[in-house]
Amino acid sequence: MPKKTYRQAINEALRQEMERDHRVILMGEDISGGMGAPGEQDAWGGPLGVTKGIMPVFTRDRVLDTPITESAFIGAAAGAAATGLRPVAELMFVDFMGVCFDQIFNQAAKFKYMFGGKAVTPLTIRTMYGAGFRAASQHSQCLYPLFTHIPGLKVALPSNAYEAKGLLATAIRDDDPVMFFEHKAMYDDEAEVPDEAYTIPFGEANVTREGDDVTIIAFGRMVNFANEAADNLEKSGISCTVVDPRTTSPLDRDTILETCEETGRVVVVDEAHPRCNMATDIAAMCAQEIFGALKAPVKMVTGYHCPVPFSPALEDLYVPNAAKIEAAVREVAGKGH
Amino acid sequence: MQLSRDDLLEAYRKMRMIREFEDAVHEEFSAGNIPGFVHLYAGEEASGVGVCMHLDDRDAIASTHRGHGHCIAKNCDERAMMFEIFGRKEGLCGGKGGSMHIADMSKGMMGANGIVGGGPPLICGAALSAKYLKTGGVAIAFVGDGASNQGTTFESYNLAKVWNLPAIFVVEDNGYAESTASKWSVAGSQVDRAKGFGMPSYDVDGHDFFAVWEAAREAIERARNDGGPSLIHSRLNRYYGHFEGDAISYKAPGEIEKVKAEKDAIMLFRNRVSEAGLLDGPAMDAVDKACRERIAQVLAEAKAGAMPTEADLLTDVYTSAY
Ligand SMILES: Cc1ncc(C[n+]2csc(CCOP(=O)(O)OP(=O)(O)O)c2C)c(N)n1
Numbered sequence A: 001m002p003k004k005t006y007r008q009a010i011n012e013a014l015r016q017e018m019e020r021d022h023r024v025i026l027m028g029e030d031i032s033g034g035m036g037a038p039g040e041q042d043a044w045g046g047p048l049g050v051t052k053g054i055m056p057v058f059t060r061d062r063v064l065d066t067p068i069t070e071s072a073f074i075g076a077a078a079g080a081a082a083t084g085l086r087p088v089a090e091l092m093f094v095d096f097m098g099v100c101f102d103q104i105f106n107q108a109a110k111f112k113y114m115f116g117g118k119a120v121t122p123l124t125i126r127t128m129y130g131a132g133f134r135a136a137s138q139h140s141q142c143l144y145p146l147f148t149h150i151p152g153l154k155v156a157l158p159s160n161a162y163e164a165k166g167l168l169a170t171a172i173r174d175d176d177p178v179m180f181f182e183h184k185a186m187y188d189d190e191a192e193v194p195d196e197a198y199t200i201p202f203g204e205a206n207v208t209r210e211g212d213d214v215t216i217i218a219f220g221r222m223v224n225f226a227n228e229a230a231d232n233l234e235k236s237g238i239s240c241t242v243v244d245p246r247t248t249s250p251l252d253r254d255t256i257l258e259t260c261e262e263t264g265r266v267v268v269v270d271e272a273h274p275r276c277n278m279a280t281d282i283a284a285m286c287a288q289e290i291f292g293a294l295k296a297p298v299k300m301v302t303g304y305h306c307p308v309p310f311s312p313a314l315e316d317l318y319v320p321n322a323a324k325i326e327a328a329v330r331e332v333a334g335k336g337h
Numbered sequence B: 001m002q003l004s005r006d007d008l009l010e011a012y013r014k015m016r017m018i019r020e021f022e023d024a025v026h027e028e029f030s031a032g033n034i035p036g037f038v039h040l041y042a043g044e045e046a047s048g049v050g051v052c053m054h055l056d057d058r059d060a061i062a063s064t065h066r067g068h069g070h071c072i073a074k075n076c077d078e079r080a081m082m083f084e085i086f087g088r089k090e091g092l093c094g095g096k097g098g099s100m101h102i103a104d105m106s107k108g109m110m111g112a113n114g115i116v117g118g119g120p121p122l123i124c125g126a127a128l129s130a131k132y133l134k135t136g137g138v139a140i141a142f143v144g145d146g147a148s149n150q151g152t153t154f155e156s157y158n159l160a161k162v163w164n165l166p167a168i169f170v171v172e173d174n175g176y177a178e179s180t181a182s183k184w185s186v187a188g189s190q191v192d193r194a195k196g197f198g199m200p201s202y203d204v205d206g207h208d209f210f211a212v213w214e215a216a217r218e219a220i221e222r223a224r225n226d227g228g229p230s231l232i233h234s235r236l237n238r239y240y241g242h243f244e245g246d247a248i249s250y251k252a253p254g255e256i257e258k259v260k261a262e263k264d265a266i267m268l269f270r271n272r273v274s275e276a277g278l279l280d281g282p283a284m285d286a287v288d289k290a291c292r293e294r295i296a297q298v299l300a301e302a303k304a305g306a307m308p309t310e311a312d313l314l315t316d317v318y319t320s321a322y
């Protein structure tokens, strides 16, 4: 199978979905680039080149660069979705949700329910998240827990290029508003990705490692660190199950609870700040549903309760990594009754 | 109000310091020595300096992601700024903010901003403080042409007007927001937008220090005398990419070189004061040399500066114990 980067996989999914359905359109700031400028057209493809090359094929009728007006164009995407199109809007960094959140959580997310089921809003919002890029406090947040909190939204967190292509196709074909989170530090990461279009269902976790001693539930980019930790721990005789839930909403509770119950020792890895995040959500589920099976307290490996710092010296401390996960696994493996 | 010889020298020094600072940061970034997102103000010096020459510490400014020039214009210490950009502990923000969040509240510099359109509402608040506390201060929002399209910006125009705030919006229109041309993205015109809100407005050549200075003088004087907000549309150009690493392919070939040759802010200033016999060449050459040496020195110090440590990670989140 050909190897492709996370960036290429996303680009390919967008093209294939646009070919498949003429109602799929893209919009966002500089997603093509050079709008109204005298030089090169399609100059950017977004700030990290993810959508480059799509406009020349599909024209500016379907690849709409926007002014810097997130509230208006994210809202327009929601409105267009509710009236016959299937827009894929790019919110460049998820941190910019602050400018347009109303259109997402009070409008798009609630149409269906408020209107008694008489609205369909097939909206996909692609957005960059995550730390590790030296991008500082307003360009490094995770924030997916905030979206997961909102009924009516779906939230996908692809952990590699293969996942990204399949989950994005699912997002675009889904009839509900989907937040699609791309980790900015992963765009150059490669994986085997089929050329043809495929989908990965929402709400079905992927078990990436199977083991007997400890279950690691990890989200997005953290899945890779969890796999790395599991492979290292295997050498010292601790075998881990690693679960990638793929989507936080819907959440594959069954797989998560089953795999946690099997080992009775649980580490949850979530890059987000530690309060009210996915890790606390999973820990609460375990306490509620499989309390009797737990052999040790659930351990969380997360970011800290501080904004993401700029200085590389501080950011490296902030972000979870394989070493921190290994330490957490050793701790829960050694505890118990 | 007239510009004294000292004022002119100070204005020139600031513009030159900004240019030297930005050129140095550009080189260091290109060499891989500076992490993160860095947006440079080179080419736009006359605008920030022309406005800030009228300000003192009781006045507030809100900058943009392209903030280094506004910092220097508002008297932030270039040594602490350089440390900040390198993520050092002695940086202006302890290394926590970096280029995009560089700030010095003690100087009335309310921060560069990672959020386009983040500044104008804040400036309404700073103007409200000044009005309420009767400090005589004014508040200035620097707004990019791209940022001029944000709802937050329009809402701020309206609020500043209906509250009659001592606020000034300086739209620094460098022709582009990232790769998108302002002649496409901006519907209507900046001054017509101001008129729509009943605000006095000015359209100035932002390369021309004296044009900016004169418009800012009038707008700031009006604001200090309870005459309410104004807008200045400052037309200018940036010399480097949107951010460091941008290939700038969306500009026409030769576009930047032409501006440098014909409208360079520092060149225009030198020509103007020389022709008018206000400053002589050697005096300005001496400023050039001093700025170059200062930047070389702070750069060397910043590169050797200590990094923050684990003890710094969780400080500064709250004011009281948590
Ligand atoms: C709310 C928000 N949207 C988008 C961005 C990404 N972004 C950073 S700078 C920029 C362009 C800003 O253009 P302009 O206001 O003209 O300022 P300039 O860069 O030209 O100085 C964009 C789109 C952002 N930082 N914040």
Ligand SMILES: [Mg+2]
Pocket (backbone or CB within 6 Å): B144, B145, B146, B172, B173, B174, B175, B176, B177, B178
């Ligand atoms: Mg601009």
